[in-house]
Amino acid sequence: MLNRHLLNVSGGSRHLQTPALVVDLEKLRTNLDRMQARCEHHTHVLRPHTKTHKCVAIAKLQVERGAVGICCAKLSEAEAMSRGGLENILVTSPVVTDEGIRRAISLSRTTKELILTIDNKSVARLTDAMAKSAQTELNVIMDIDPGMHRTGIPLGDEGLSLAHALKQDCPSLRFRGVQFYSGDLMHVLDYSVRRNRYLARSERLWAFLRELHEMGIDTEIVTGGGTGSYEFDFESDVMTELQAGSYAFMDRQYLEIESGSGGTLEFDPSLFVFTTVVSSNHSHMATTDAGLKSFATDDKTPLIVDGAPRESHYSFMGDEHGAIHWAIDDCKLDVGSLVSTVVPHCDPTINLYNELHVIHRDKLVDIWPIEARGHTQ
Numbered sequence: 001m002l003n004r005h006l007l008n009v010s011g012g013s014r015h016l017q018t019p020a021l022v023v024d025l026e027k028l029r030t031n032l033d034r035m036q037a038r039c040e041h042h043t044h045v046l047r048p049h050t051k052t053h054k055c056v057a058i059a060k061l062q063v064e065r066g067a068v069g070i071c072c073a074k075l076s077e078a079e080a081m082s083r084g085g086l087e088n089i090l091v092t093s094p095v096v097t098d099e100g101i102r103r104a105i106s107l108s109r110t111t112k113e114l115i116l117t118i119d120n121k122s123v124a125r126l127t128d129a130m131a132k133s134a135q136t137e138l139n140v141i142m143d144i145d146p147g148m149h150r151t152g153i154p155l156g157d158e159g160l161s162l163a164h165a166l167k168q169d170c171p172s173l174r175f176r177g178v179q180f181y182s183g184d185l186m187h188v189l190d191y192s193v194r195r196n197r198y199l200a201r202s203e204r205l206w207a208f209l210r211e212l213h214e215m216g217i218d219t220e221i222v223t224g225g226g227t228g229s230y231e232f233d234f235e236s237d238v239m240t241e242l243q244a245g246s247y248a249f250m251d252r253q254y255l256e257i258e259s260g261s262g263g264t265l266e267f268d269p270s271l272f273v274f275t276t277v278v279s280s281n282h283s284h285m286a287t288t289d290a291g292l293k294s295f296a297t298d299d300k301t302p303l304i305v306d307g308a309p310r311e312s313h314y315s316f317m318g319d320e321h322g323a324i325h326w327a328i329d330d331c332k333l334d335v336g337s338l339v340s341t342v343v344p345h346c347d348p349t350i351n352l353y354n355e356l357h358v359i360h361r362d363k364l365v366d367i368w369p370i371e372a373r374g375h376t377q
Contacts (some may be wrong), residue, residue: 001355006364013359014338018210018276019290021353022340023368027270027359029061029249035230036065044232047071047090049225049245052347053354054372056084058248063088069095069113071223071243075103076375078114084371087112088139090223092179092243094151096141101130108138115221115338117179118145119153121165124173127252131172141171142166144208146201148184155208160215167217175222180205181243186228191258198229202236209238225268231260243368251346252303273302273349274357275322277337286333290323290341302341308333314341 003020006012016022039046039359048062051073060082061072064294069088072078078089094117095104104127108114118140119126131138142163143151166175182201209219217278223241227234230247233239246254249271275290281287286308295302301314302322311324317323324333343349350356351373358366 001367002355003364004367007367008363008365011362012364013357013362016117016274016338016357018274018338019294020274020357021350021355022357022359023249023268023273024272025365027268028058031248031250031267032061032065035244036062036067037248038230038234039242040066041311042066042237044073044234044239045241045351047241047243049092049226049243050074050077050081050372052245053248053356054080054350054370054375055100056081056366056371057086057366057368059086059249062248068241070374071245074376075100075107076377077372078106079103080375082107082111086117089113090115090117090141092117092181092258094123095127096120098130099125101127102188103255104138105131105134105136108136113139114294115139115141115176116315117141117143117151118173119145119151119162119167121162124162124166128170128172137174139176140166140170141177141179141223142175144205146180146182146205146224148182150181150183152181155204159208159226160211163212163217164215166345175217177219177223177240178205178209179223180224180239181224182229183226183262184285186226187253187257188228191260191262194228195232195258195260198232202232202238205238206236227254227265228257228357243299246346249350250342250344251349252342252344253298255303255342269305271346271349272305272340274345275339275341277333277335278322279323280333280335284327284331285323285325286337287317288324288339291321292316292319294322294349294352295341295343296345296352298345298348300344305340305342307337307339 049071143152201281225244250269279287312326356368
């Protein structure tokens with residue numbers, strides 16, 4: 001680990017080799033505590049999504065605070081978390097191939113509880129047959145499409161038919177409930193628009209669950225929601241589990257959405273990329289060592305929070321370099337200056353780094369491996 005010699009050195013955080021992915025430990029803990037407290041106040045279970053941080057240490061902090069377990073986007077992510085000692089895991093993406101199901105069966109034997117997601121009858125039959133052959137049972141939930149058409153079976157007759165098949169026709173599958181995740185609404189900027197769209201979907205889910213109940217199919221688990229919808233999940237009360245993830249770190253995307261108070265969400269940025277000025281030969285700009293390879297680039301540019309002139313903004317200058325621009329005259333950034341930025345999108349930015357530098361005030365207090373980095377299978 002490149003910066004290990006700086007551990008517990010006073011002022012060590014200002015001397016990191018960069019680009020460096022950094023988490024402020026105090027802010028991270030505050031965010032974790034705040035979401036856990038909100039869920040407990042509203043009698044909801046928190047099952048945070050590790051696709052955000054991909055880090056065993058953070059997952060353990062979440063479970064220690066009361067999370068029932070974790071979500072993982074992919075099976076390989078779940079395998080990494082299990083190796084790290086996490087015992088209650090929901091895989092939120094469907095596992096559909098023979099080899100994937102074999103891996104899931106193997107993983108189910110080394111975890112306290114593994115739950116798979118299914119949205120297709122043929123996959124249900126295959127999974128049931130393979131579980132029967134392996135002389136085991138697998139926990140499953142049915143993934144429902146809320147309207148974004150990514151994964152999930154539509155509400156209505158198709159969903160009712162799949163639920164019936166999972167409950168009645170697949171004896172080696174233990175039907176636990178449903179997943180309903182409206183990822184396309186999480187970053188809707190306007191609070192009222194986001195709320196109205198989300199609550200309308202929640203009402204449709206309530207109606208579907210009542211139909212299931214009338215068929216004799218009860219749902220122990222109703223899981224979904226996220227950082228952009230937690231207020232509405234508490235309001236609608238349809239979810240039993242909340243899958244929020246980005247609240248731990250926050251990013252530019254989430255800092256720009258409106259909360260019910262009219263301001264920003266109640267969580268503070270804890271995740272940063274530190275970058276160093278490597279060239280400063282022109283007025284009103286300087287070049288840094290953090291370019292396209294250091295940030296997710298699916299949306300906007302990083303936000304500069306420290307180390308640069310007031311009202312500076314960031315731009316990309318290629319794979320390896322970025323630029324800081326400012327309008328103030330008679331201002332210059334010296335070569336070697338350290339600049340701190342909030343990332344545009346936390347999840348895919350995390351996936352670009354092997355390690356997370358943990359700082360407390362001006363000290364580097366730990367370096368956490370990002371165990372599930374690159375685990376997309």
